[in-house]
Amino acid sequence: MGFIMTRKLLVCAASVAALAFASAAYAADLPAYEPAPQVSAPVSSFTWTGAYIGAQAGYSWGDTNLGRVKPKGGVFGGYAGYNYQFDASPVVVGIETDFNWANIDDKAGIAKASTDWTGATRARIGYAFDHFLVYGAGGLAYADREVKASGFGKDSKTALGWTVGGGVEYAATDNIVARVDYRYSDFGKDNFKLNGASTRNDYTENRVMAGVAYKFGW
Template sequence: MIRRIALGAVSALAITAMVPAAMAADLPAYEPPAPVIAVPSFTWTGPYIGVQAGYSWGSAARANKDGFLVGGYAGYNVQLDNSPVVLGIETDFNYADIDGRHGRARVDSDWNGATRARVGYAFDRFLAYAAGGVAYADRNLRIRGSGSDSKTALGWTVGGGVEYAATDDVAVRAEYRYNDYGKDRFKVGGRSEYTDHSVRVGVAYKFTSPF
């Protein structure tokens, strides 16, 4: 009798132990969630090269002058880590057709350029920036009946603009600049200053940064 009771107790315990195991086997297998892979956002960091065209107006030797320019630019941007701040350096060189007259005097400029530091604030693919640096240009002064003289002017420039990355590789821009090329002494006409304003549009190809 005692033996039968013991066997019954053992069987009951075995059945009790098997029920949770069977229920666990019926539950769906738990799979951990797939890791989230962060997709890198656009960055302005890297070198670029572009072409631009614009219109310039100003004064030199008391003559109002204006005209068009076309050229190229190249530079390098660095967007600070986890920040919208963009720092850069850029240089450009342009062919110009800028001239003006005042009385017997005629002034013109055939080329200009600048090397500038840039600081900007990025809204993802949109960049607003300010820039300033060294400006240079040729200056030609002719006075009817007295002759002519030419100088290479060196001064400063300041301005700003907006830029938009249409793709990861192509960015378009529009900007304004004020240029002050200082005063030069000519063999004809004496000392003359040269200042101008310009508006420009450009398109650039951005290379993938090696860093």
């Protein structure tokens, strides 16, 4: 009886050993597991920080209290400024100045009003969507103003006022930035002397401009 029991134990142990060996051999034949490569989203290196200079052109239309005179016409010139984008933030702040030659005028009856040049210095604040920037701007506006009345002569002033507006910019490359800009300007009232008589005249203006600038690297 003891011999039979011993033989059974030996057969059982041999079976277990064979099964373990077969399992190890099968596992060795399986391909090794490799984790899938991690793909991270590309991080944009573009920043709005830096100085820029550009050219612009557009159209102006305005209003005066000089009868039905409503000056309008083309505007073209240049602008320059500096933006700063806060680290890890879409907020952009800046300062900009521009100067433009203008062909803005209108005549009604004997009265005529015209503007030969305009400019502004504005603070800007914007929100960046990578290469897009939406911004608002406001500051000081200045312009040449001339009032003329047939038979009464003419007078001109350098008018000062305030301006507010905004626009959108797109950075086509790290250095080339295009934009569309709208602004409203109020130049208040100025006294014009016509043939010895003084007339008080105001002027407000709307303007849409398109521009292209070169942005310098920081």
